[in-house]
Amino acid sequence: MNKPFPLDTANEFVGRHIGPRAADTAAMLQQLGYDSLETLGASVIPDSIKDTSVLELTAGLGEAQALARLKAIAAQNQQFASHIGQGYYGTHTPAPILRNLLENPAWYTAYTPYQPEISQGRLEALLNFQTLISDLTGMEIANASLLDEATAAAEAMTFCQRLSKNKAAKAFFASQHCHPQTLDVLRTRAEPLGIEVVVGDERELTDVSLYFGALLQYPASNGDIFDYRALVERFHDAKALVAVAADLLALCLLTPPGEFGADVALGSAQRFGVPLGFGGPHAAYFATRDTFKRDMPGRLVGLSVDRHGKPALRLAMQTREQHIRREKATSNICTAQVLLANIASMYAVYHGPRGLTQIARRVHQLTVILAEGLRALDVTVEQQNFFDTLTLATGERTAQLHRQARDMRINLREVDAGRIGLSLDETTDRVAVERLWEVFAQPGQSLPNFDALASSATRLPQGLLRQSAILQHPVFNRYHSETELMRYLRKLSDKDLALDRAMIPLGSCTMKLNAASEMIPVTWPEFGNLHPFAPAEQSQGYRQLTDDLERMLCAATGYDAVSLQPNAGSQGEYAGLLAIRAYHQSRGDDQRDVCLIPSSAHGTNPATANMAGMRVVVVACDSRGNVDIADLRAKAEQHAAQLAALMITYPSTHGVFEEGIREICAIVHQHGGQVYIDGANMNAMVGLCAPGQFGGDVSHLNLHKTFCIPHGGGGPGVGPIGVKAHLAPFLPGHDRMERKDGAVCAAPFGSASILPITWMYISMMGGEGLRQASLMAILNANYIARRLEEHYPVLYTGGNGLVAHECILDLRPLKDSSGISVDDVAKRLIDFGFHAPTMSFPVAGTLMIEPTESESKEELDRFIDAMIAIREEIRAVENGELDSTDNPLTNAPHTAAELAGQWSHPYSREQAVYPGKTAVDSKYWPPVARVDNVYGDRNLVCSCPPMEAYQD
Structure with missing residues (x-):
């Protein structure tokens, strides 16, 4: 009692990251016949690679200590006013989107919506994104996001090569007015494929027949707005395809690419509410004509129907083509930018067509005022037509102007030794414009009068002003108050099953804890x-x-x-x-x-x-x-x-x-x-x-x-x-x-x-914490495998009958004995409140399960109990106690609407929707029944249908 209390704060994080407690760990080890994690690990890791770890990290920090240390690191970054542009712009993330989406684990811990019945909320948000992109670009179909604008352009290049009818051409034309980083990625992607990327001024092109495709920037990276209609026709006459990298905010005011003949529109949705973030993550978009939909890279959300004929969303055509075509695949895309696409889509939902147009007009008008003021200061503005970006001929003053701007904590674009670029954005205001004038004013010059220039005429080309309406669907015209948006986001997230509700036991995907202290x-x-x-x-x-x-x-x-x-x-x-x-x-x-x-x-x-x-x-x-x-x-x-x-x-x-x-x-x-x-x-x-x-x-x-x-x-x-x-x-x-x-x-x-x-x-975690996490991941996987092996064969094990961090259950014999498929088991797990394990990969007819180290023994047991209960239901089908075609598995998942309606099944309502004890206290109700993928692919709808479709 007289000993002093310890002064050091214990590192609490490792214990919070790892799910099982000490007693749980001991019980699981006993189930496997091991006395410690170390002896289990020694039996799993092959002798030939033991002791190859070089992990030499210090002891882990506590959460508060780590946050404080990272805050000190972050403070070394200097936040200057950015007018660099070049595809990256300041934007305001609306607070209700920040709080209710970006910072909400119901959204950020969700998995790819391969199980559509438990993903209707995020699928709807992605359908909104596709509709937003289709509307603004004037294209018929858009995907649910790519990685960034440059890689989207690279995808467009190979897309054009694949589909162009000018098969003799081996070169791809890229405008010198594209963003430089886009051209760099194009060159990287082209070289191994034997594609020649020719960069030049599209206004000086003579023989377009040399190219299978072209990439144009709209507006140009330097700020110009070119009329591409005649050029697109020339490429089409030469049987080449044209891709246009377009700024979404500018498209609120300008004729969209789809209306002047482009075959592909691509770009970034970053300025729709997604922070600069030193370059990412930002959702890229890719839109094209309906004719090309089966060749479009990335994921595509489409509308189908469920078992009861009710509208339901799902990933259309399962567009991860690399799994089907493998070495013949033209893209290896696996990850999208779903969370960022959802932010961008909700930014459009929140602002609506009027709000987006007002933001675009304000940005443009500020740029016009800035340009007029610069001309009054005898600065040469190279553009006659522009949206938000200017290039200034500054000659020998260039280096001095950059120094002057940085002294005022302003960044301008370094174009070359004699020119400066600058871009405005949603965050720009009157003060920012006046400070830019101050940078460029010579000694003795008076600054322009902002109010006198406020009514300056637009510098958008009259022949390219947008005539078509945007975002007419009700979803973009209803949720403009914070209350409405908050409830809409809650309604969508309630439809989904993410890691904040239950474990997601996906093999190969490692759905582990995303700790709040890591996310802050x-x-x-x-x-x-x-x-x-x-x-x-x-x-x-x-x-x-x-x-x-x-x-x-x-x-x-x-x-x-x-x-x-x-x-x-x-x-x-x-x-x-x-x-x-x-x-x-x-x-x-x-x-x-x-x-x-x-x-x-x-x-x-x-x-x-x-x-x-x-x-x-x-x-x-x-x-x-x-x-x-x-x-x-x-x-x-x-x-x-x-x-x-x-x-x-x-x-x-x-x-x-x-x-x-x-x-x-x-x-x-x-x-x-x-x-x-x-x-x-x-x-x-x-x-x-x-x-x-x-x-x-x-x-x-x-x-x-x-x-x-x-x-x-x-x-x-x-x-x-x-x-x-x-x-x-x-x-x-x-x-x-x-x-x-x-x-x-x-x-x-x-x-x-x-x-x-x-x-x-x-x-x-520190070195020891990371090591412990690996051992616990192995323990949890082997615990599940051991408890389920008498019910489902474990397909592969190592030399000691153990698995690594995941196990594969073989359901193929059950298909033969009962007619119950791996899909039926996956969908039945939804009634128990679980996301299915990975289905039919790497072996068809199997489930691959990875629990991760973050799941508690209680949650593991809940999942195991569900799988055992499902096996008992399969056994009831095998022995005739349950009908072979009308049973809880083939009809799963069951919805609340079905429960409340006329019940015609030979099994009880209770068995259908409350198959497990824990489901009673925290029941997850899927919003739709099993989705018909074949119907959706045959009747492809990939943008928001009219509201009557939902009402019907």
């Missing part, structure tokens, strides 16, 4: 208000953040260098293969273009290899799901002179630690290849083994999986790559970085504003 810094203005091309001295906080994070990820993986640029796992894969390709070319091994990929690989792997200009050779897997080493050796020998790489997922896609991984890597290296280890399953390895130490040359990491960035309903994602030292010179470059070539996305650090999430997670 995302909305700090010190991170949110920085332009990605701000001078380096103003972003020192981001520099420290990224340096810290690169060091942390090197420690976690055993690699020597990391690039944080890739803004999705698919982009990380692509960047990794580009690094391997460039390495071989640097050694004169240009012929090395064969990529070995196991047959079990995620579909993005062969799609990525195709995009990187490599030929895919498939390696067989054995009956236990492991790589067939004999087949690998034979194919490595066969292609020794051409072998570029092996792509392998570890632990395997089948959820086991393959014993032969070191031998596999050695075979590839022996024959001159490099080893790409897909880091999708790093959640089983951090602190236990490191891919960079047991044979990997490069890995991508899914920060939205292992490292706690939320899925956000299908995005944002971050997919950085780690490499060994010999590949470091070939990491993605950027015009703003030391290495200029090889940009894979628009901003130098990709989705920079969500990197603080991973910084917080690693800082709070």
